[in-house]
Structures are given as C-alpha cells and as structure tokens.
Amino acid sequence: MVWDLPIACYLFLAGLGAGAYVSAIVAARCGEKSPEMARAGRIIAPVTVAIGLVLLMVDAEAGFHNPLRFFYLVSNLSSVMAWGVIILAVFMVVSIATLLLDLLKKRIPLALEEVGAVFSLGTAAYTGVLLGVVKTFPLWNTPLLPVLFVVSAASTGIASVVLAGCAIKNARVHAQTLLAKTRLVLPCIEIVLVALLLLTTQGVQAGIDTVVGIVAGSWAPLFWIGLVAVGLVLPLVVSFVEMRASRAGGTAAVEGRHSSVAMCACAEAGVIVGGFILRYLVVMAALPIS
Amino acid sequence: MANNSDSASPHYGMLIDLSTCVGCNACVAACKLENETPTGCFNTWIESWDTGVYPNVFRANLPKLCNHCVDAPCQSVCPTGATYTTDEGVVLVDHSRCIGCKYCMAACPYQVRWQDELTGEVSKCTFCYHRTSQGMQPKCVSTCITKSRLFGDLNDPESDISRRLAEVEPERLHAELGGEVSVFYVGLSATRQAPQASGVCRGGDLESER
Numbered sequence: 001m002v003w004d005l006p007i008a009c010y011l012f013l014a015g016l017g018a019g020a021y022v023s024a025i026v027a028a029r030c031g032e033k034s035p036e037m038a039r040a041g042r043i044i045a046p047v048t049v050a051i052g053l054v055l056l057m058v059d060a061e062a063g064f065h066n067p068l069r070f071f072y073l074v075s076n077l078s079s080v081m082a083w084g085v086i087i088l089a090v091f092m093v094v095s096i097a098t099l100l101l102d103l104l105k106k107r108i109p110l111a112l113e114e115v116g117a118v119f120s121l122g123t124a125a126y127t128g129v130l131l132g133v134v135k136t137f138p139l140w141n142t143p144l145l146p147v148l149f150v151v152s153a154a155s156t157g158i159a160s161v162v163l164a165g166c167a168i169k170n171a172r173v174h175a176q177t178l179l180a181k182t183r184l185v186l187p188c189i190e191i192v193l194v195a196l197l198l199l200t201t202q203g204v205q206a207g208i209d210t211v212v213g214i215v216a217g218s219w220a221p222l223f224w225i226g227l228v229a230v231g232l233v234l235p236l237v238v239s240f241v242e243m244r245a246s247r248a249g250g251t252a253a254v255e256g257r258h259s260s261v262a263m264c265a266c267a268e269a270g271v272i273v274g275g276f277i278l279r280y281l282v283v284m285a286a287l288p289i290s
Numbered sequence: 291m292a293n294n295s296d297s298a299s300p301h302y303g304m305l306i307d308l309s310t311c312v313g314c315n316a317c318v319a320a321c322k323l324e325n326e327t328p329t330g331c332f333n334t335w336i337e338s339w340d341t342g343v344y345p346n347v348f349r350a351n352l353p354k355l356c357n358h359c360v361d362a363p364c365q366s367v368c369p370t371g372a373t374y375t376t377d378e379g380v381v382l383v384d385h386s387r388c389i390g391c392k393y394c395m396a397a398c399p400y401q402v403r404w405q406d407e408l409t410g411e412v413s414k415c416t417f418c419y420h421r422t423s424q425g426m427q428p429k430c431v432s433t434c435i436t437k438s439r440l441f442g443d444l445n446d447p448e449s450d451i452s453r454r455l456a457e458v459e460p461e462r463l464h465a466e467l468g469g470e471v472s473v474f475y476v477g478l479s480a481t482r483q484a485p486q487a488s489g490v491c492r493g494g495d496l497e498s499e500r
Contacts, residue, residue, distance in 0.1 A: 061409075072372070079367050081369035081393050130393075
C-alpha cells in the first residue's frame with residue numbers, strides 16, 4: 001500500500017475539523033443557541049486539522065528531513081495536493097482567528113464564519129478529490145468519494161461537537177436537539193453513498209477484487225462491524241429510540257435525560273469511530289489496476 | 291506512437307520483444323548496479339510465471355519499467371514540481387524538490403515508483419538518462435543477452451526502434467487509460483493471457499500466489 005495509517009488519520013481529522021467548524025456556527029447562531037458547544041467546535045476545528053497536518057508532514061519523509069522543500073508545495077497548481085495546501089492554509093488561518101476572537105470574548109463577524117464555512121467545505125471535499133483523481137485505484141477514482149467524504153466530515157464534525165456538549169452541563173439539552181437530529185439523516189445518506197461506491201467500483205478486475213476484499217475478504221470484519229454496525233447502524237438506532245421516546249414521553253422524557261445523554265454520547269462516539277474506519281478502509285483496502 | 295509536435299527533437303522510447311525474452315534477469319541486475327538502487331528497490335524487474343500443460347510448458351516473462359508517459363499522471367499530481375519531463379520525453383524526479391508525499395506512487399498506473407527508506411525521496415527508472423543523453427544505450431538494453439530490449443528515438447523514422455515498430459504490431463500496458471507512453475511490447479496480449487500455472491515471481495520474490 002502506498003499510503004497507510006497516518007494518511008487515513010489525516011483524511012479523517014481534516015474532515016472532522018471542517019465539520020466541527022460548521023457545527024460551531026450552527027451551535028452559535030441557529031435555534032437554541034449554545035455558546036459552550038460553539039466554543040468546543042471552535043477549539044476542535046483548528047486542533048484536529050493541525051494534528052492532521054503534522055501527521056502529513058511526518059509522513060512526507062523527504063520533506064520532514066528537509067523542511068524548506070515544503071515551500072515548493074504550491075509550485076504545480078495542476079496537482080490537487082497543491083490546491084489542498086492552499087485550502088488548508090486558509091482554513092487554519094480562519095479557524096484560528098475565529099477561536100481567538102471567541103476566547104477574547106470579541107464578536108465574531110458573520111463574514112469570517114462564512115469564509116470559514118466555504119473553506120470547511122473545501123477542506124472536506126478536497127480530501128476526497130485528492131484520492132478521486134487517482135485512476136490507478138478504482139475504489140478512489142469516482143466523483144462519489146468527495147461527496148461521501150463531505151457527508152462523513154459533516155457527521156463526524158457534528159458528532160465531536162455534540163459529544164463535547166454531552167460532557168458540558170449547560171449544553172446537554174442543546175446537545176440532544178438541533179445538531180443531534182442530523183444523526184437521523186446523515187447515516188442514511190452515508191449508507192446509500194457507501195453502497196453506491198461499492199457497486200460502481202466493479203468496472204475492472206482490480207475494482208471487483210477491492211470490493212470483494214471489503215465485503216467478504218480480509219477487510220470484512222472491520223467493514224461490517226466497525227463501519228456498518230458501529231459507525232452507521234448504531235447511531236441510527238439510537239436516533240430512532242430517542243425520537244420515539246421524546247414523542248411518547250413529552251415532559252416525562254426530560255426527566256429521563258440522564259440515561260439518554262449516555263446513549264447519545266455512545267451514538268456520537270460510534271459516528272466518530274465509523275468516520276475513521278471509513279477513511280482507513282478507503283486508503284488501505286483499495287487495490288491498484290494491474 | 292508517441293508523437294512529439296516538434297519532430298526535430300528526439301523522443302526516447304523502448305520496445306521489448308516478449309517472444310525472445312528468456313527472463314534471465316540480466317537487465318534487472320545491470321540496472322541495479324548502474325543506478326545503485328537501495329536493497330529491495332528496482333527500476334526494472336521481470337514478472338515470470340509458469341504456464342501451459344505438460345509436456346507443453348513454458349515460462350511467461352514480462353519485464354516492467356517506467357513507461358515514460360506523455361502527460362504523465364505522476365507529474366501532474368506532484369505538488370512540488372519534483373517530477374518533470376525532459377525534452378526527449380523522459381520522466382525524471384528532481385530529488386532536491388521531492389518531499390516524499392508519495393502522491394506520484396499512488397498515481398502511477400504501472401506502480402513503478404519506490405521510496406528510498408533513508409531519504410524518503412521517491413525514484414524510478416530514468417531511461418538511464420545519464421547515459422542516453424550522452425548517446426549511449428540504457429544499461430538494461432546494452433546488457434540484454436537476446437537483444438529483446440530495443441531503445442531509440444521514436445521521432446526518427448530511420449531509427450532501429452522506429453523501423454522495428456513499423457514491422458511488428460506493438461502493444462502497450464494499460465491502453466484503456468488512454469494517453470501516450472514510450473514503452474511498447476511485442477507479444478504482450480499473448481503473454482498476459484498465458485494462464486498462470488505457478489505464482490508470479492517478481493525478481494527473486496514471489497509476488498502473488500497462483
């Protein structure tokens with residue numbers, strides 16, 4: 001395999017950070033506002049992306065030994081990676097500026113967050129396009145991959161912010177409302193996208209071998225248990241249970257919030273684990289044409 | 291064939307005749323000595339497997355190397371511009387710009403690039419540019435015991451390789467990907483269709499089970 005764990009981690013962290021940035025905007029500005037969760041998202045966004053970038057640099061060994069070579073990174077603009085570097089640089093600047101304004105208790109201009117949201121989308125999509133343009137690996141070479149990665153970035157980013165909300169007392173109620181509701185929708189979209197990805201990858205032998213390896217071969221336990229069961233089905237089931245409980249219970253449901261906070265946290269943790277396993281499988285299980 | 295718009299400048303290419311290749315690996319050893327590649331890293335190698343049914347058994351041999359693509363995917367993905375193409379159509383790596391991101395290794399349809407464990411830099415076949423730019427043959431060509439490898443200027447209709455290409459029906463790897471390459475084979479589809487009665491050896495290593 002050309003790339004392995006560090007790159008899978010980077011793709012996951014970049015997506016999660018991008019999703020967390022947008023989640024923070026939602027928590028700060030929409031519906032029942034939660035400054036605590038917004039703060040959590042604004043911390044998570046630059047920190048996770050920065051960790052991802054460090055992993056990237058350590059993995060780029062020749063550059064790690066000769067750091068000045070990283071300045072060449074934008075010299076070939078026909079490379080998706082060069083564009084990624086520009087997008088990530090802007091995202092880092094904007095997300096750090098947003099966090100600093102928040103920590104200094106200054107008003108965060110809407111325009112700054114709008115720019116940040118655009119570059120969050122760019123960051124999440126770029127991680128998919130990076131692999132998507134590579135014709136050598138049939139699993140990667142599809143426009144579905146950026147879409148899947150954007151949806152997964154949204155769900156893992158939201159999950160990280162809601163998970164933080166579950167831990168912060170003041171934010172618990174909010175944690176279980178607006179953002180958590182997306183947990184009903186995003187895993188469904190992801191299931192469809194993953195199925196489409198696996199179905200459309202089978203044009204050539206290497207694609208068929210890749211798909212067989214994922215659904216029935218050596219990657220099957222990770223795929224079925226890690227991605228499908230823990231990452232997609234568990235969060236969906238919890239969302240359904242929550243929805244039925246809130247419909248049936250009304251005010252009584254509020255009393256029982258303590259146990260459902262734990263349930264919510266489990267579901268969000270599942271989303272995050274699933275998001276990582278998705279990137280890991282895509283990077284590791286793809287076979288080259290031969 | 292690889293058409294260079296400026297026909298005055300040479301375009302280097304290679305033609306490998308699989309019907310005469312005996313899989314002796316002399317090219318592999320000569321390349322290794324000439325280019326001093328690290329242990330386990332090869333700029334060219336031969337994939338060999340047994341085929342046929344007794345008593346009609348033979349060995350299929352398929353030498354591989356960088357195909358020196360025109361508009362090479364490894365070059366277009368390289369973010370630092372370390373990978374470039376010379377006027378003669380040879381795809382090279384400027385190691386002083388390589389950060390070792392391995393994007394080129396992922397993008398190469400022929401999987402011919404390798405990373406130096408010590409430096410982290412990525413390398414591959416250079417068509418022995420240090421020799422060929424001085425009018426010499428690549429080492430794998432000059433060492434081949436059956437003259438199965440032919441190297442020369444594809445833009446010169448009078449060159450040995452151009453004349454031979456006109457005589458045979460040259461084939462290439464991954465024609466389905468389109469684009470132009472600089473490495474051609476004689477007897478490629480027959481070799482690739484030869485059923486595998488053994489694992490595939492790549493040099494001295496077993497690359498894949500039967």
